[in-house]
Every structure is written in structure tokens, then in C-alpha cells.
Amino acid sequence: MQKQANGSGIFTILTLMGVGTFLAAFLLGSSGVSINELLLMMKGEAKESISIIFFSLRLPRAILAFVSGGALSVAGVCLQGMFKNPMADSYVVGVSSGAALGATIALTFGFAFEFLGFGSITIFAFIGALGAIFIVYSLAKVNGKVSTFSLLLSGVAISALTSALVYCMMIIFRDKMEHIVMWTMGSFSASSWDKVVVSVPIMTVASVFCMLYARDLNILLQGDEAARHLGVNPAVIRRNLLILTTVAAASAVSVSGIIGFVGLIVPHILRIISGPDHRRLIPLSFLGGGVFLLMADTIARTALKNQEMPVGVITALVGVPFFLYLLRKGRKTV
Amino acid sequence: MMDISIKNVSFSYTPDVKALDDVSIKIKAGDFCGIIGPNGSGKTTMLKCISGYHKPQIGDILLSGKNVHSFSTKEIARTMALVQQHFALEYDFTVMEIVLTGRNPHIKRLQSETSNDYDIANEALKRAQVYHLKDRQITTLSGGEWQRMILARALCQQASIMLLDEPVTGLDIKHQVSLMSTAKRLATEEEISVVCVLHDLNLAYNYCNKIALLKSGKLFKFGNSKEVLTTENLEYVYETKINIIENNGETFILPVYNK
Numbered sequence: 001m002q003k004q005a006n007g008s009g010i011f012t013i014l015t016l017m018g019v020g021t022f023l024a025a026f027l028l029g030s031s032g033v034s035i036n037e038l039l040l041m042m043k044g045e046a047k048e049s050i051s052i053i054f055f056s057l058r059l060p061r062a063i064l065a066f067v068s069g070g071a072l073s074v075a076g077v078c079l080q081g082m083f084k085n086p087m088a089d090s091y092v093v094g095v096s097s098g099a100a101l102g103a104t105i106a107l108t109f110g111f112a113f114e115f116l117g118f119g120s121i122t123i124f125a126f127i128g129a130l131g132a133i134f135i136v137y138s139l140a141k142v143n144g145k146v147s148t149f150s151l152l153l154s155g156v157a158i159s160a161l162t163s164a165l166v167y168c169m170m171i172i173f174r175d176k177m178e179h180i181v182m183w184t185m186g187s188f189s190a191s192s193w194d195k196v197v198v199s200v201p202i203m204t205v206a207s208v209f210c211m212l213y214a215r216d217l218n219i220l221l222q223g224d225e226a227a228r229h230l231g232v233n234p235a236v237i238r239r240n241l242l243i244l245t246t247v248a249a250a251s252a253v254s255v256s257g258i259i260g261f262v263g264l265i266v267p268h269i270l271r272i273i274s275g276p277d278h279r280r281l282i283p284l285s286f287l288g289g290g291v292f293l294l295m296a297d298t299i300a301r302t303a304l305k306n307q308e309m310p311v312g313v314i315t316a317l318v319g320v321p322f323f324l325y326l327l328r329k330g331r332k333t334v
Numbered sequence: 335m336m337d338i339s340i341k342n343v344s345f346s347y348t349p350d351v352k353a354l355d356d357v358s359i360k361i362k363a364g365d366f367c368g369i370i371g372p373n374g375s376g377k378t379t380m381l382k383c384i385s386g387y388h389k390p391q392i393g394d395i396l397l398s399g400k401n402v403h404s405f406s407t408k409e410i411a412r413t414m415a416l417v418q419q420h421f422a423l424e425y426d427f428t429v430m431e432i433v434l435t436g437r438n439p440h441i442k443r444l445q446s447e448t449s450n451d452y453d454i455a456n457e458a459l460k461r462a463q464v465y466h467l468k469d470r471q472i473t474t475l476s477g478g479e480w481q482r483m484i485l486a487r488a489l490c491q492q493a494s495i496m497l498l499d500e501p502v503t504g505l506d507i508k509h510q511v512s513l514m515s516t517a518k519r520l521a522t523e524e525e526i527s528v529v530c531v532l533h534d535l536n537l538a539y540n541y542c543n544k545i546a547l548l549k550s551g552k553l554f555k556f557g558n559s560k561e562v563l564t565t566e567n568l569e570y571v572y573e574t575k576i577n578i579i580e581n582n583g584e585t586f587i588l589p590v591y592n593k
Contacts, residue, residue, distance in 0.1 A: 212443060219435050221425060225387055226418050229491075231411035231439035276425035 010274050014287040018066070021294045025062040026054065028302050033058075061191035062294055063200060065311075068188075068252035069262055069293025070286035071203035075245035076263025077285045078210050081217035081278055082238050083148045089263040090249035093155035094132035096260070097162040099253040102128020103183050104166045108173040121183065122195070122254045129250035132158055137242065146238060185310030186257035188297050199251045206248035207286050213241055214278035221276070259293065259312045261319030266292055269322075335363040335525050336398045336413065336494040338384060343393035345383055353379040354390070355551040361544065363494070364525040366518055368538040368559065371548030372572055377531045380548065381499055384529060385414055397495065411439035414495040415488035420477060420504060429475070429483050430468040433459060436490025455490050462486035462516060478509030485513060496520055498530040502537065510534070514541045535587040539563050547571055563587060
């Protein structure tokens with residue numbers, strides 16, 4: 001009972017933090033927007049230049065950063081649960097490296113086309129992410145059964161292979177090297193309403209569907225054989241969740257590049273605070289991941305004068321020390 | 335109420351070694367059937383065939399006439415509960431949260447537990463004698479408390495078949511007796527079919543009314559426990575000298591200690 005109250009308390013706190021980070025994202029930046037101007041804009045009385053900054057730059061960017069953070073965290077928490085492995089994350093099973101390869105192909109061969117308002121890089125990144133997971137999953141499947149170890153190991157192996165291909169292409173096409181490097185470090189600077197309209201619904205729907213499997217995830221932790229006797233088919237649940245988390249993470253990666261550690265640290269922090277029940281953990285992770293990534297993006301945008309930092313750099317600078325602290329604290333809590 | 339028919343079942347993990355070789359037995363509702371035999375004789379394999387976890391290459395497992403492999407996952411869970419060997423779960427769930435997962439087979443995906451489910455869980459906790467632990471974190475439980483929590487989870491399922499895989503291994507004698515007594519009452523009072531893999535011959539003798547004695551994947555003897563657990567049978571299967579001692583109406587099965 002006490003835990004339940006604890007859960008709703010964290011929910012309130014995270015919601016308030018969400019409102020705060022959105023406000024900060026609206027107000028902070030190279031051209032400052034004051035609260036007054038924000039209020040005027042709500043009434044439609046603000047200067048046009050401010051409206052443009054708000055509506056075509058900061059608002060879509062903030063929405064995209066928040067929902068991507070949420071989707072990456074939900075994907076992380078589900079993968080950790082279904083593999084009973086605290087190190088699992090969409091990136092470990094190959095999403096990021098697949099996306100990087102896809103984006104690199106689009107960048108180096110200079111495919112310039114648009115589809116539904118998406119540039120070729122976004123589309124190739126998405127296809128690359130899905131393709132990598134499909135290969136990893138097929139490799140790990142033996143006699144219709146997918147073992148956790150072979151899935152994670154194939155993920156690591158395919159990641160190494162695709163990274164090698166990316167490096168090869170970087171060397172061959174030296175003039176594109178900076179482009180590729182910048183993309184792989186992740187950024188929301190190219191956010192647009194086109195991206196919001198397509199990818200935000202995909203990420204949100206995939207995350208909500210993940211929540212439907214919360215009780216199954218709690219049961220899977222008790223082992224596959226026990227799960228069968230509790231009405232959960234481990235193979236079916238793993239397959240469905242792998243599809244959902246891949247779609248969620250691939251959408252996030254394709255619009256923002258590679259942003260590490262969100263799917264890893266946010267679920268771990270929340271697991272320590274609110275307990276391991278996925279019925280609380282998944283929605284909390286969505287909120288927490290959103291707050292974390294939007295905050296990181298605002299820092300990335302404003303920390304240096306006249307220069308944006310890649311958001312992946314900020315999440316890693318914050319994420320790695322925290323992650324190491326958790327590791328030091330002992331495996332029991334992780 | 336359900337009976338279990340195992341018909342000419344053979345199962346191999348690898349093509350050249352048969353883990354189970356042409357085993358046939360019938361377990362009736364209300365039986366407490368012990369599966370015993372030396373290490374590697376196929377005890378756990380047999381339990382996993384009954385549960386449908388393994389699909390035998392030859393033969394069928396029928397639960398009240400219906401092939402276990404035609405059951406859906408939810409049907410399996412409503413029919414058979416499993417008390418597995420002790421396992422590690424390093425997450426801070428409470429005892430109640432784990433026990434309530436036993437209600438999952440009866441709950442639809444979008445529903446959550448009703449007050450009726452909580453009532454059933456509370457009843458199961460009491461019967462397994464862990465009601466006082468219901469708000470404890472599972473990471474703080476002793477081995478005996480853990481196994482009784484898993485028993486409570488199984489009771490929660492209200493299944494007509496209860497499978498136990500070495501449920502008392504590693505427990506002290508008090509917890510061994512209390513867990514076996516609870517399982518025994520399920521068979522005698524509620525006509526649940528209980529199938530239990532055991533290493534302890536004395537527990538098997540005292541609690542089981544039926545014994546399947548395995549040797550190298552073959553069924554050596556099946557029948558009433560007092561007829562199966564004889565010096566002759568046990569000495570042959572375990573390749574060890576055995577003493578069966580009668581004292582004050584109690585029977586003790588002991589190896590002859592070669593010192």
C-alpha cells in the first residue's frame with residue numbers, strides 16, 4: 001500500500017518537473033523569450049518573430065525531445081525486464097548501430113529525396129535500425145526459441161560489424177566524415193512539425209502498447225517455466241515486446257541520431273525509487289525519460305554561446321557518472 | 335478434478351540419449367504421486383513432460399483425456415500450478431505482489447486484480463503460513479519462507495493439478511514437514527492431483543500414496559508407495575545397500591553407511 005502512494009507521489013513530482021522543463025525549453029535560448037511574451041503569445045498578441053521562434057522552432061523541438069526520451073526509456077525498461085538483464089537496452093540489441101549505418105549510407109551516397117516530409121537520412125536510419133534488429137533476432141533464433149544470451153551476443157556482434165562498416169565509409173568518403181560524426185552524436189536541431197506529426201504518434205502508441213505487457217513482464221522475471229504456469233507465453237511476449245520497443249527506439253533514433261544512456265539510466269533510477277513493478281515503472285519511465293532528454297536538449301542548446309552541443313554528449317556527460325555511481329553502489333539495487 | 339495419463343512417453347534432449355524411455359503411468363485425482371530415482375534418472379524431465387514444457391518425441395500426455403499440447407497458455411495455467419526449485423529474483427517485489435501473479439491466468443489483459451483476487455491471495459497466504467510476511471520484500475526472505483511463498487502463489491491459481499519440483503531441497507526439517515503437509519492436504523481434502531519430484535525417500539514414503547521409481551529414464555516400478563519402496567527395489571535402483579527400519583509404527587529408509 002505504501003508503495004502505491006509512493007508511486008503516485010513520484011508521478012506527481014515527475015509531471016511537475018515535466019511542466020518545468022517544457023517552460024525552460026520555451027524560455028531559454030540564444031534569443032530569450034520572457035514569460036510575459038509567452039503569455040501574450042497564448043492570447044495571440046505577441047510579436048511575429050517571437051511566435052516564429054516558439055511555434056516553428058522551440059515547440060516542435062521540445063515535443064520531439066520529450067517523446068523521444070520517453071520512448072527510449074520505455075524501450076529500455078521493457079528490454080531489461082524481458083531479458084532479466086540490467087544492461088539490456090535497444091542500443092545493445094543493435095538499434096543504434098543499424099540506424100547509424102542507414103544514416104551513413106544516405107549521407108555518403110547523397111540520396112536526396114523526401115517522403116512524407118522526412119529526409120532520406122531519417123528514413124534510412126529507421127530502415128537500418130529495423131534491419132539490424134531483424135538480423136539479430138534471426139541469428140538468435142534456434143529451433144523457434146530465442147535465448148536471451150544469444151540475442152544480446154548477436155546484438156553486440158552485429159553492432160561491431162555495422163560500426164566497422166560505418167568507419168570504412170567514413171574513411172572512404174572523408175568529406176562526409178563530419179556529417180556522419182555529428183549525426184551519430186545525436187541532436188534535435190533539425191526538428192520540424194513534419195517529424196513531430198509522424199514520429200510522435202508512432203512512439204506514443206508503441207509505448208502505450210508496451211504498458212499493456214506490464215504484468216507479463218513482472219511474471220517473466222520469475223523465469224520462463226514458471227511464467228508458462230502463470231498464463232504467460234514467454235516466446236510470444238518477447239517477440240511482441242521486441243517489435244514494439246524496436247519501433248519506438250528506431251523512431252526516436254531516426255529523428256534525433258544516437259542518444260545514449262537514456263534507456264539505461266532512467267529506468268534504473270526509477271526502479272530504485274519506485275520499486276520493480278512494471279505497471280508503475282513503464283509509465284514513470286516515459287515521463288522520466290521525457291524530462292531527462294528535454295532537460296539535456298535544453299542544456300545542449302544553451303550551454304555554449306553561438307554553438308550547439310550534441311545532445312548525446314550531454315546525456316553521456318550526465319549519464320556516465322551516474323551510471324558508474326550506481327555500479328559502485330552494488331549490483332543489488334541495479 | 336483431473337487425472338493425468340502418461341502414455342508410452344519417450345523424450346530425448348539429444349538424438350542419441352533417451353532421457354525418458356517408454357514411460358506409462360496414470361495419476362488419479364486426489365493422488366499424491368512422488369517421482370523418485372537417482373540423479374539423472376529423468377525425474378525432472380518427466381515433470382516437464384507432464385507440464386507440457388517438453389514435447390515428447392513419442393507418446394502422449396493426457397489431462398482428463400485431453401492432450402496437454404492442445405491447451406492454450408492460459409488453460410495450462412488454470413489447470414496446472416508449478417512450485418519450482420528455488421530461484422533467484424533480485425528485485426524488491428513484496429510477497430503479496432508475487433503471490434498475486436498466481437491470479438494472472440484468471441485476469442484479462444486490460445483488467446486488474448479485483449477484491450475477490452485479493453481475498454483468494456490472502457487465503458492462499460494463510461494456508462501456506464506466510465500471511466504475516468505479505469508486505470515483506472522478497473529479497474529478505476529465508477529459503478523456507480521463499481518456498482512457502484511460491485506454494486501460496488500456486489494455491490492462488492486454484493488449479494486442479496499441482497506440480498512440485500524438489501520443493502523442499504535445502505529446507506530445514508520443520509519447513510520440509512510443513513510444506514509437504516500442506517501439499518498432502520490438497521490431495522486428500524480437495525482431490526487435487528499432486529505430482530512431486532523428491533530426493534528424500536522418507537518424505538516420499540510418508541506423504542505420497544503413489545510412487546514412480548525411475549532408473550536411467552525407464553520406469554522401474556509404479557504403484558502404491560509401500561509396495562514400491564522396498565529394500566530390494568531401492569537397492570537395485572540406487573546401487574546402494576539400504577536399511578528399512580520399523581520403530582513405533584514409523585518407517586525409516588536409510589542407506590547403509592560405508593565408513
